[in-house]
Amino acid sequence: MKYKVIKKQNSGNSCVVCGVNNELGLKTSFYELENGELVAICDTKDWHQSYPGRVHGGMSAALLDETIGRAISINDETIWGVTVSLDIKYKKPVPTDATIKIIGRITSENRKLFxxxxxxxxxxxxxxxxxxxxxxxxxxxxxxxxxxxxxxxxHVEDKEKLEYIEI
Ligand SMILES: CCCCCCCCCCCCCC(=O)SCCNC(=O)CCNC(=O)[C@H](O)C(C)(C)COP(=O)(O)OP(=O)(O)OC[C@H]1O[C@@H](n2cnc3c(N)ncnc32)[C@H](O)[C@@H]1OP(=O)(O)O
Incomplete structure (x- = not known):
């Protein structure tokens, strides 16, 4: 299904997931969608591997960690968080040299935690x-x-502005 992009989120400089100047990082871009979810897009590279051809599970965990952690700022960009716990299930290998999408959403929130x-x-x-x-x-x-x-x-402008993202 195709979703309208409401906003592109800011990028970090050196972050391993979103840092635009981290040459070994994933240089992931994050987009807020009309359905209230956040989608991340990145290109996996050879140097993100564990076994040849397979993205390291730690990199996949980092991508999910940041995508869920950023989803909280969709409605209020002043809210930031640190990860307390993360539970990952690896169902299929993630290939290197591929464009992948990561979806994140908030399921509950209170004054202290989300x-x-x-x-x-x-x-x-x-x-x-x-x-x-x-x-x-x-x-x-x-x-x-x-x-x-x-x-x-x-804010880092895309070369070609994304109006819609297919998920
Ligand atoms: C610049 C570019 C950046 C780009 C990044 C943008 C990404 C954004 C996305 C982010 C993605 C990436 C993000 C990353 O990679 S963040 C990096 C990975 N995570 C961390 O480094 C966190 C390390 N841990 C800590 O700092 C502490 O343990 C924290 C702060 C979590 C708790 O500290 P502390 O243990 O000292 O707690 P407290 O004594 O002050 O208690 C405070 C209150 O909290 C309650 N409590 C405590 N623990 C739990 C628990 N497990 N469940 C439920 N409740 C809990 C506690 O009862 C108390 O309640 P109350 O008595 O007040 O009622």
Whole structure:
């Protein structure tokens, strides 16, 4: 199904998942969709592997962790969180040299904590990895020992603006 993109989220500079200047990272982009979910898109590379041709399970976990963790800011971009727990199920291998999508959503929230779930979707449309996570809300200045600079957290325009994303 095709979903309208409401907003592209900011990118980090050095983050292993979203850092635009981390040459070995996944350089993932995150889009808020009309259905209230967050979708991440990235290209897996040879250097993200565990076994040859297969993305390292830790990289898949990092992608799901960040996608669920970012979903909380869809309605309020001032909310940040740190991961308290993450449960991952690896159902199918994620290939290197592929464009994959990661979906994240919030399933519950209170004053202190939020929980969410997510999936990694292969180019074939199959679900390869699923996750549920729990996060503690925390001001970003407390997580990073100071405000994020405009270099560390910024809007990066796509070469071609995405209007819709097929999931
Ligand atoms: C710049 C670019 C960045 C890009 C990134 C953007 C990504 C954004 C997405 C993010 C994705 C990536 C994110 C990452 O990769 S974050 C990196 C991975 N995660 C961490 O580093 C977290 C490490 N852990 C901690 O810092 C502490 O353990 C935390 C802060 C979690 C708790 O601290 P602490 O143990 O000292 O707690 P407290 O004594 O202050 O208690 C506070 C309250 O909380 C309650 N409590 C505690 N534990 C739990 C629990 N397990 N379930 C339920 N409740 C719990 C507790 O009872 C108390 O309640 P109350 O008595 O007040 O009622």
């Amino acid at each position: 929980e969410g779930s997510g999936e990694i979707i292969l180019p074939s449309g199959e679900i390869a990895v699923t996750a549920t996570g729990k996060y503690m809300k925390m001001p970003v200045e407390k997580i990073t020992d100071g405000e994020l600079t405009s270099e560390e957290w910024k």
